[in-house]
Amino acid sequence: MSDKPVRVPYYPGCTMKTKALGFERSAMDCAEVIGFEMDELKDWNCCGASYPLTKDNLMGLTAPTNILVEAERRCQKEEVDPNLLTLCVFCYNTLKRTEYAFGQDKKKLETVNAFLDRKYDGSIRVIHYLEYLRDVIGFDNLAKMVKTDMSKYRVAPYYGCLLLKPKKEIGLDDPEDPVILHNFLDALGCKVIDFPAQVDCCGSYLVMREPKKVSKLSYDILADANEYGAETLVTACPLCQSNLDKSQGDKVQFADLDGMPVLYFTQLLAVAFGLDTKTHQLEAHHIDPRPLFEAKGAADDESK
Amino acid sequence: MTKCTEDNKPIMVGDRTIPPPDARYITISIMGQPYEVPETLTILKAMEFVGYQFKRGCGCRGGICGACGTFYRIDGDHTLKTGLACQTVVEPGMILAQVPFFPSNRASDLDLESKMPADQQIATMYPEIFRCVGCGTCTRTCPMDIDVMGYIAYFKRGDIKGGAEKSFDCIMCGLCAARCPANISQFNVAMTARRIASAKLTPKSGVTAARAEQVRSGRYEPMLAELCEMSGEDLKKLYVEREREPDLAKPGEWMPEDQTHL
Numbered sequence: 195m196s197d198k199p200v201r202v203p204y205y206p207g208c209t210m211k212t213k214a215l216g217f218e219r220s221a222m223d224c225a226e227v228i229g230f231e232m233d234e235l236k237d238w239n240c241c242g243a244s245y246p247l248t249k250d251n252l253m254g255l256t257a258p259t260n261i262l263v264e265a266e267r268r269c270q271k272e273e274v275d276p277n278l279l280t281l282c283v284f285c286y287n288t289l290k291r292t293e294y295a296f297g298q299d300k301k302k303l304e305t306v307n308a309f310l311d312r313k314y315d316g317s318i319r320v321i322h323y324l325e326y327l328r329d330v331i332g333f334d335n336l337a338k339m340v341k342t343d344m345s346k347y348r349v350a351p352y353y354g355c356l357l358l359k360p361k362k363e364i365g366l367d368d369p370e371d372p373v374i375l376h377n378f379l380d381a382l383g384c385k386v387i388d389f390p391a392q393v394d395c396c397g398s399y400l401v402m403r404e405p406k407k408v409s410k411l412s413y414d415i416l417a418d419a420n421e422y423g424a425e426t427l428v429t430a431c432p433l434c435q436s437n438l439d440k441s442q443g444d445k446v447q448f449a450d451l452d453g454m455p456v457l458y459f460t461q462l463l464a465v466a467f468g469l470d471t472k473t474h475q476l477e478a479h480h481i482d483p484r485p486l487f488e489a490k491g492a493a494d495d496e497s498k
Numbered sequence: 499m500t501k502c503t504e505d506n507k508p509i510m511v512g513d514r515t516i517p518p519p520d521a522r523y524i525t526i527s528i529m530g531q532p533y534e535v536p537e538t539l540t541i542l543k544a545m546e547f548v549g550y551q552f553k554r555g556c557g558c559r560g561g562i563c564g565a566c567g568t569f570y571r572i573d574g575d576h577t578l579k580t581g582l583a584c585q586t587v588v589e590p591g592m593i594l595a596q597v598p599f600f601p602s603n604r605a606s607d608l609d610l611e612s613k614m615p616a617d618q619q620i621a622t623m624y625p626e627i628f629r630c631v632g633c634g635t636c637t638r639t640c641p642m643d644i645d646v647m648g649y650i651a652y653f654k655r656g657d658i659k660g661g662a663e664k665s666f667d668c669i670m671c672g673l674c675a676a677r678c679p680a681n682i683s684q685f686n687v688a689m690t691a692r693r694i695a696s697a698k699l700t701p702k703s704g705v706t707a708a709r710a711e712q713v714r715s716g717r718y719e720p721m722l723a724e725l726c727e728m729s730g731e732d733l734k735k736l737y738v739e740r741e742r743e744p745d746l747a748k749p750g751e752w753m754p755e756d757q758t759h760l
Binding site for chain 2: 310
């Protein structure tokens with residue numbers, strides 16, 4: 195990559211500043227290695243976290259539009275590509291679908307602009323960190339930056355819902371047979387565990403009212419990954435991570451399953467790059483992934 | 499108190515509103531009633547000019563206390579505007595109503611000693627901040643040009659200090675809360691956050707504590723007693739002849755000749 199890091203406007207969203215600090219920090223550290231800088235928007239608000247499901251509910255589009263205007267101004271001022279990078283899959287989904295809605299219907303954009311008394315031109319393209327790695331950096335280039343032998347890691351890529359669905363609006367990958375996380379893990383050199391439950395729902399917000407049901411759904415996913423030989427699972431979604439990880443505290447549901455660490459894909463990327471993971475909040479996981487890393491590291495030492 | 503000129507125009511006497519003799523008169527509407535008032539007056543003075551007497555809705559008259567928040571439109575323009583009555587000059591066709599008070603959710607039981615983290619304290623006291631849809635109406639309403647939605651966003655993501663700083667210019671007029679579709683009392687959330695931030699999140703100044711201790715130790719009691727004993731004449735003399743730091747002295751360099759009281 196070039197010497198001067200490319201600055202990419204970045205929208206964190208609330209979760210990156212609270213529960214998913216490790217996701218953001220590992221992503222930023224990896225970006226530095228890859229050669230780009232995640233340039234956080236100066237003023238930003240919550241994206242709303244869920245896209246309104248009624249077509250004429252424009253109120254739900256005001257929050258994402260405020261963010262897109264801010265990004266557009268930044269890009270125009272600094273003369274950079276009109277991309278807005280996201281990490282949280284909820285933010286990605288909400289912003290991406292807003293982008294799509296405005297692309298389809300300029301009238302909507304006009305109405306929201308008039309309401310907000312701001313002028314959004316609709317130029318911003320919302321991209322996910324994974325998408326940036328695939329389309330801008332290239333997984334083949336990423337593979338060349340890997341420092342650690344990852345072949346001992348048996349990793350299951352878990353997609354969940356919001357990164358892929360609905361296909362027409364998000365368009366990142368095939369929602370039923372996705373490959374983007376598979377290819378990412380391939381680039382790292384991991385043993386990729388393809389498993390049927392990779393696009394099943396973790397239960398999402400149901401965790402607030404029906405934690406038992408989320409335990410069951412999480413168990414089904416993790417047991418499936420386990421059956422296919424995975425020892426850890428990566429995801430891009432903070433809520434999937436939280437549900438799959440914390441549900442394992444339900445000892446009744448998980449009686450016959452050993453703890454399986456659930457990682458953000460960037461946390462594994464940091465390991466592949468051989469980075470110091472101290473600030474990546476690995477200790478905040480319910481199932482601590484550090485023993486797994488240590489075991490693999492120890493195996494490495496023996497082979498030397 | 500209203501007197502009239504020869505051509506039957508009212509003039510105000512007293513020390514508040516004395517419109518220039520050739521002032522042009524314009525028509526404004528105050529709470530649905532049209533009035534002729536001299537231009538150049540502020541809304542507050544114009545209202546007094548036509549006969550209103552304020553017990554509420556008027557405080558410092560200097561744009562700081564936030565008691566005279568006002569909504570208005572200009573006839574024919576759909577935009578709802580806001581201003582402080584003591585700071586905003588009347589315009590022809592102005593249709594206005596003062597909102598001196600707006601019902602809002604106050605934190606009556608704020609515990610500054612609480613062990614709860616600051617962000618959780620705010621979230622517990624004001625869970626309605628999470629109903630914010632990000633429409634930004636509050637920001638467009640604020641007569642102090644504060645990014646109200648911006649500071650609410652800080653609180654939502656747990657940055658209480660950031661939000662406290664961002665909201666610092668708030669004068670508590672409450673117009674943001676009047677317009678919020680999510681029923682948030684933004685200005686009260688911000689006030690609570692500033693109190694929590696200064697109690698818990700701001701480093702304590704050691705200098706202030708040391709100084710307070712000095713005062714408490716009774717060091718200045720004899721000096722005060724000495725002053726109390728003095729005659730009025732002597733006190734005046736002492737005041738007039740006191741040493742003063744020259745206006746242009748460099749900070750921290752000047753010292754008085756008599757240093758017995760330091």
